[in-house]
Amino acid sequence: MQASRARLFKEFKEVQRERSADPDIQLVCDDSNIFKWTALIKGPSETPYEGGVFQLAFAVPEQYPLQPPQVRFLTKIFHPNVHFKTGEICLDILKNAWSPAWTLQSVCRAIIALMAHPEPDSPLNCDSGNLLRSGDVRGYQSMARMYTRLAAMPKKG
Amino acid sequence: MQNEEQALEDGKFEAVTSPVSAFDVWANFGDDNTMQEESVVQAEEGKKVPFVGDKEPLSTLAAEYESGSPILLEKIKVLDKQYSAIRRTRGDGNCFFRSFMFSYLEHILQCQDLAEVERIKMNVEECRKTLQKLGYPDLTFEDFFALFLEQLEDVIQGKETSLSHDELVFRSRDQSISDYVVMFFRFVTSGEIQKRSEFFEPFILGLTNSTVEQFCKSSVEPMGEESDHVHIIALSDALGIPIRVMYLDRSSCDTGGVSVNHHDFIPAAGDLPRTSCGSEASSPFITLLYRPGHYDILYPK
Numbered sequence: 001m002q003a004s005r006a007r008l009f010k011e012f013k014e015v016q017r018e019r020s021a022d023p024d025i026q027l028v029c030d031d032s033n034i035f036k037w038t039a040l041i042k043g044p045s046e047t048p049y050e051g052g053v054f055q056l057a058f059a060v061p062e063q064y065p066l067q068p069p070q071v072r073f074l075t076k077i078f079h080p081n082v083h084f085k086t087g088e089i090c091l092d093i094l095k096n097a098w099s100p101a102w103t104l105q106s107v108c109r110a111i112i113a114l115m116a117h118p119e120p121d122s123p124l125n126c127d128s129g130n131l132l133r134s135g136d137v138r139g140y141q142s143m144a145r146m147y148t149r150l151a152a153m154p155k156k157g
Numbered sequence: 158m159q160n161e162e163q164a165l166e167d168g169k170f171e172a173v174t175s176p177v178s179a180f181d182v183w184a185n186f187g188d189d190n191t192m193q194e195e196s197v198v199q200a201e202e203g204k205k206v207p208f209v210g211d212k213e214p215l216s217t218l219a220a221e222y223e224s225g226s227p228i229l230l231e232k233i234k235v236l237d238k239q240y241s242a243i244r245r246t247r248g249d250g251n252c253f254f255r256s257f258m259f260s261y262l263e264h265i266l267q268c269q270d271l272a273e274v275e276r277i278k279m280n281v282e283e284c285r286k287t288l289q290k291l292g293y294p295d296l297t298f299e300d301f302f303a304l305f306l307e308q309l310e311d312v313i314q315g316k317e318t319s320l321s322h323d324e325l326v327f328r329s330r331d332q333s334i335s336d337y338v339v340m341f342f343r344f345v346t347s348g349e350i351q352k353r354s355e356f357f358e359p360f361i362l363g364l365t366n367s368t369v370e371q372f373c374k375s376s377v378e379p380m381g382e383e384s385d386h387v388h389i390i391a392l393s394d395a396l397g398i399p400i401r402v403m404y405l406d407r408s409s410c411d412t413g414g415v416s417v418n419h420h421d422f423i424p425a426a427g428d429l430p431r432t433s434c435g436s437e438a439s440s441p442f443i444t445l446l447y448r449p450g451h452y453d454i455l456y457p458k
Contacts, residue, residue, distance in 0.1 A: 003300060003333065010296040065297075066336055066380060092375075099378035100340055101297050101347075 004064040008034045011103050018105075025108045035060040038074070039108050043152065044116040048144035049077070052152030056111065057087075058104060068098035071107060076151035078144045080118045080129035089114070090124045209259045209329040210245035212456065218243055228407050231415040236403065236446075242456040243446060250381035253388065253445070253452045254339040259329050260443045260454050261398065266312040266325055274309060280396050281306065287348040287395075301341040308338060340380065346388050347373040349395035360387045383450070393422040399441035403455060405448045 015027050030036035037058035043049025055074040061067045071094060073087035081090040091114055093102055123129025131140040219233045246252040288298055311320045328334045350357045354369040361372045376382050393400050404418040421441055444455040
């Protein structure tokens with residue numbers, strides 16, 4: 001508990017210091033609870049998520065950093081490796097490939113990389129995964145783009 | 158090209174994916190459940206064997222194989238001539254690192270070899286620089302380094318914080334300390350492999366189909382990933398500590414008499430620990446017993 005708090009505090013200071021280094025990631029710690037964080041990440045360019053801003057919620061366990069943070073999308077997203085209803089993310093580093101060499105910031109980078117490079121063979125969103133696996137890239141992209149517009153962009157007017 | 162292939166398979170594809178409900182069940186069965194179950198399994202395993210067990214006479218090893226392979230029983234007899242005791246570690250994928258941790262700290266505690274403490278501290282500082290050069294932010298590894306150095310200081314006697322042997326056993330069973338030291342060794346191992354990636358690359362290609370960096374990310378740094386020769390060579394080299402591994406497996410030799418294979422991992426660097434404390438010059442003071450998939454600690458007679 002003490003160790004995880006100390007580590008998170010270091011990450012917090014690092015995030016403050018390096019704020020400009022990663023313009024695509026804005027990681028914010030809850031005012032009253034260092035185990036709760038949110039992040040805003042920009043959809044990577046040349047993907048159907050481009051132009052969207054996606055919110056992530058982090059719940060950090062007491063055994064952090066020996067155990068991974070739990071991360072999910074709060075913003076609706078159509079992606080093979082993100083559960084459409086819960087926002088849960090299927091990413092190896094958030095499970096068995098986790099190690100303390102990762103930080104909350106680098107997890108955000110990994111999630112951005114996952115957005116750009118979906119893994120349709122381990123889908124949490126089967127509709128999205130099936131479109132890609134059947135080769136319907138256009139179908140996948142138009143669905144993903146539609147949800148980016150509906151959920152991840154400021155509403156016009 | 159991929160599209161063509163997929164298009165050809167389209168007919169088949171629909172048939173495969175039609176039972177959507179089964180997928181829905183999977184989707185509801187989240188990763189959290191899987192990880193919770195894993196930790197339940199680990200907790201149950203933990204009740205059986207602590208991270209580091211008590212020292213047991215070698216006869217308990219023979220008892221384990223009473224009705225087992227005659228080759229193994231013969232080999233245990235051979236081991237019995239050289240070794241008096243075994244200390245088991247938990248089979249949680251960290252057993253090599255955990256065995257090494259206890260064996261090394263116990264050696265320092267018993268020998269009070271201050272020159273060796275100074276020597277390893279210099280190597281630890283080298284490992285720190287290696288990780289920094291590889292681009293690891295200090296905050297990711299410094300807590301693990303600090304905790305190892307603290308254990309090292311605490312086994313030196315004559316201070317208020319000095320540990321007794323019982324306290325060392327106790328700490329090695331305390332997850333918050335034990336896992337941090339294991340993680341320290343994992344960082345050291347990963348740094349050494351990446352620093353000398355040209356040397357390690359052929360070994361790694363023989364094990365998996367991944368790059369050196371991928372191997373370190375997926376098979377060295379995560380807790381619970383089992384150790385192979387590559388890990389042992391790297392850790393032994395990085396810290397400059399020789400390790401002997403006795404192999405208790407079913408392999409038999411053609412020459413007739415049963416012998417137990419062993420391998421000494423001797424660090425490449427020249428600054429080996431001086432062998433005070435009774436052991437013969439140049440022979441490793443850490444001896445591990447390997448049975449396929451698991452490491453325990455052995456005590457010579």
